Amino acid sequence: MGIISASVWAADLNLPFLSIDTGTILFTLINLAILVFGLKHFLFKPVNDILAQRQTAVDKSLTEAEQAKAEAEATKAEYAEKLTAAKEESAEMLRKATRRAQERSDEIVAAAKAEAAAVMQQNEAELEREKRRAASELRAEVSGLAVMVAEKVVEREINPADHARLIDEFIDSVGDVQ
Amino acid sequence: MLVMAIPAFLRGPTDPTVTGPHVITSWKLGPLTINLTETVVLEWIVVAFILGLAFFLTRNLRVRGVSKRQAVAEMAVEAITNLVRDTMGRRWLWFTPYIAAVFCFSIFGSLISLFGVRAVTSDFSVLLSWAAVTFLVITWTKIRYGGIGGYLKGFADPMPVMLPINILSEVATPAAMALRHFGNIAGGGIIMMLVYYGLANASHMIGLDIAIFDVGIPAVLSLYFDLFSDFMQAFIFIMLTMVFVSNAGPAEEEASAS
Numbered sequence: 064m065g066i067i068s069a070s071v072w073a074a075d076l077n078l079p080f081l082s083i084d085t086g087t088i089l090f091t092l093i094n095l096a097i098l099v100f101g102l103k104h105f106l107f108k109p110v111n112d113i114l115a116q117r118q119t120a121v122d123k124s125l126t127e128a129e130q131a132k133a134e135a136e137a138t139k140a141e142y143a144e145k146l147t148a149a150k151e152e153s154a155e156m157l158r159k160a161t162r163r164a165q166e167r168s169d170e171i172v173a174a175a176k177a178e179a180a181a182v183m184q185q186n187e188a189e190l191e192r193e194k195r196r197a198a199s200e201l202r203a204e205v206s207g208l209a210v211m212v213a214e215k216v217v218e219r220e221i222n223p224a225d226h227a228r229l230i231d232e233f234i235d236s237v238g239d240v241q
Numbered sequence: 242m243l244v245m246a247i248p249a250f251l252r253g254p255t256d257p258t259v260t261g262p263h264v265i266t267s268w269k270l271g272p273l274t275i276n277l278t279e280t281v282v283l284e285w286i287v288v289a290f291i292l293g294l295a296f297f298l299t300r301n302l303r304v305r306g307v308s309k310r311q312a313v314a315e316m317a318v319e320a321i322t323n324l325v326r327d328t329m330g331r332r333w334l335w336f337t338p339y340i341a342a343v344f345c346f347s348i349f350g351s352l353i354s355l356f357g358v359r360a361v362t363s364d365f366s367v368l369l370s371w372a373a374v375t376f377l378v379i380t381w382t383k384i385r386y387g388g389i390g391g392y393l394k395g396f397a398d399p400m401p402v403m404l405p406i407n408i409l410s411e412v413a414t415p416a417a418m419a420l421r422h423f424g425n426i427a428g429g430g431i432i433m434m435l436v437y438y439g440l441a442n443a444s445h446m447i448g449l450d451i452a453i454f455d456v457g458i459p460a461v462l463s464l465y466f467d468l469f470s471d472f473m474q475a476f477i478f479i480m481l482t483m484v485f486v487s488n489a490g491p492a493e494e495e496a497s498a499s
Contacts, residue, residue, distance in 0.1 A: 078261030086276035087366035094284045098291060098346055103338040106295035110318040113302045120304055
């Protein structure tokens, strides 16, 4: 006969209402231990793992977001700087271009003026020449004409001295006209 | 037989008896008698149910796109973890599964009475076992933080003449916890049984063979004695466990913990 006897069927046996039963205590402690380790393994471990993972993920995305923000700010600052530089550059270019255009237009105007002056001068010289030529031609013609007219008017011979004087006077007066 | 059985059932309880749990089978282990009682079988059901629930709730856990089940599991874990942290402090977080286990065991062990069986927690041996664990943890904590000398010296504090009283108070802690829980649940069960019995008798008195008053009316009382009381006792039990255990260690701890 072993230490554990055959199971006794005790169908009609109830423990007292307030009882301390060794078997119940033993089984309860075993059940409690099973429950503790079961809950630890089936509930706490997986859920806490997931919570930790989520925490890690959240931390990671927060860090990433901060990094991205810092990067964006840096880029923004860089762009602002570039934009300022570009504006300055364009203003400079515009200034230069304006100045060059001004210079160029001044040059052109000056050249045009000079050319115009040269042309005027040339024209004036030519005109002068033409005038002189016309004057001398006119003088020659007029003197002939005057002699002829005089001959016709006077129809007489005057002495050559008077003749010459009259012609000269006439030529002078004609010459004054021009 | 069947024709007789149905009227007997419908007549309601006629002979209320207050007994302990039924002994299903027992073994002789040397001088000890190991009983397998009704309570233990119900404990198996309760433990299997709780573990099954935990297993079910933690299927397909995900970091994102949390299912309702997972949300429930996370809420439960976080709630009990926060409770332990707030009551006991960070260094006791490892104790959380035990607190959760006792809480679930107590709640479901009490609520199982809704199915018409004895509540697991209306057996004093069960509460005594849990309280004994609390007592052991308290003692272990005192020895751990005060040394065995400090622990023994604590009994002669503030003066040696207090020794019996200190021993008594040390034992009274788990005994009071166990008795409080047992008394509330077992007492509630007896009251409910009497209510069913009384209402059945009232039905018979007005000439009804069927215990018509037992339908619906006891449910109102059951709300308190079965639902509220079960929850309260489970909560009180774990709160007392946490408070006694954490008080057994040095009071401060936030400094070392954080």
